Amino acid sequence: MANVIEQRDDAPIVAARNKDTPRDAGDAVEEPSGGALAGWAVTISRPVAEIYAYWRDFKNLATFMDNVVSVSSLDSRRSHWVVKAPAGQNVEWDSVVTEDVENELIAWRSEADAQVPNSGRIEFRDAGARGTIVTAAILYDPPGGAVGKVIAKMFQREPAIQSRRDLRRFKQLMETGEIATAARTKAQREAERC
């Protein structure tokens, strides 16, 4: 009997109907069991070098990632992340860059003792007159237990929505210099962010 070899089409892994399909989204994206993969592509009408540079300076991520309180550099490859968790708590971890090709891709992974193991990969592709195509894949592997369930709810159910919205905000910031808000007053905008 011939081996059944699964044919893969040209669509990205985040569009796969069967999420158990062997993944090749990137070697840097770890595949812990029960994890949640979230990804999205956007085209940003700015040069690739500008977009890569903004993202590579990890502290900038807090300006457009809603859940991220702050990211600070520990050295050229390691960074410390503070991320909002339910009930006003924060989750923190250290992350290390596992791959970095200027103007092409950045991959990172949380260090071994992270409460919420996670990894991510963002790719940049020059799209000529259209600007740059940015593709992100972020994978979370929430812990077990009662606390884990709450965190899982946040990191497992929402990452698709959250990463999509984060990328839209990134695009807005790069293209327009600001992040769109429909608030009328500063107080309303603050309330929306909480």
Next chain:
Amino acid sequence: MRALTWHGKNDVRVDSVDDPEILNPRDAIIKVTATAICGSDLHLYDGLIPTMKAGDILGHEFMGEVVEVGANSPLKKGARVVVPFTIACGSCYHCGKHQYSACDNGLPADNQDIAQTLYGQPMSGLFGYSHMTGGYSGGQAEYVRVPFSDVGPIVIPDGVEDEKVLFLSDILPTGWMAAENAQIEPGDIVAVWGCGPVGLFAVQSAFLMGADRVIAIDQFPHRLELAKKFGAEIINFEQSAVYEALMEMTGGIGPDAVIDAVGLEAHGLFVDNVLDAIKTTVFLGTDRAHSIRQAIIACRKGGRVSMPAVYGGFVDKFPLGAFMEKGLTLKTGQTHVQRYMPELLNSILAGTIDSTFLISHRMSLEDAPKGYKMFHDNQNEVTKVVLKPGSVPDSAIAAE
């Protein structure tokens, strides 16, 4: 400040709310001097548009004076501006193609999910028109925060009165784009369904673009009279059968181009209309679409269909067979207001477009709920209500 707010079906009120503030560098705050109630505001008033929240400020046709600017706004305090109803960034892929109503960045990121799911991609933001279009506070208020003030608002020269230019915000460019989408060729016969503001501006625009004859269709005598004033032949669908009339008036060929300027609130006791009304009531369908069906059937073979009318969801019985077999072309969309404002301002200043004939009623902002009710209940005589936030309400005059 005072503002007209939505509270539910046929329930709008003037409330005191917090003044807007500059939130982003490209923002400006406009002190509203004139704002109009749009036919599409009646869709909100009738509760036909989902994702409204109690307290939402309505209004997307407005103009006024710049009173505050963000660090990156080029507007000068004191300048008089008309603001487009579409909120567009001017720097994304679509804005680069002058498709402003398809702007990628006009909607807040969190508000894009609904349209992404419903339409495939999110559209631009709109002022005062539900949370699916951003949830932005509208212009039927004393003040408005205007995002991307370097792209949208057009500065009006001194000495030109508000009423002459107010409709640059929506209905004039919408009527103009409707005629442009009909791809009118010299000698064409163009039929226009609906003699509301958009339809009437489409009638004017069609003639300016070289149409030989324009046939306007409605049931309100006063509105048909206005169409006639601009040279249109008229069909009152309560007096005449529209398809039969159009076929006779075009020698059996049908109009070269048809424009549906009716949309959601099509009137008349046609079978499909009644079915649509029942289905929308029980949420089996969202749109009532008699006019577009009739337009497609009447249009000549190889002709063009332009649809400025607002539809939000799904329709039944779309005559796809007629559409395909006759080889029709359909163009539609929310108006790319920013694209048309400069040339239409020039046309107004040069006197080639009459932009004030529509206005039938003027009132203070405080009287806006009365304006909504009047517009809703008497569409024959009430063709356009202009609200002036600075003026004294009728009730105050009566009390003196």
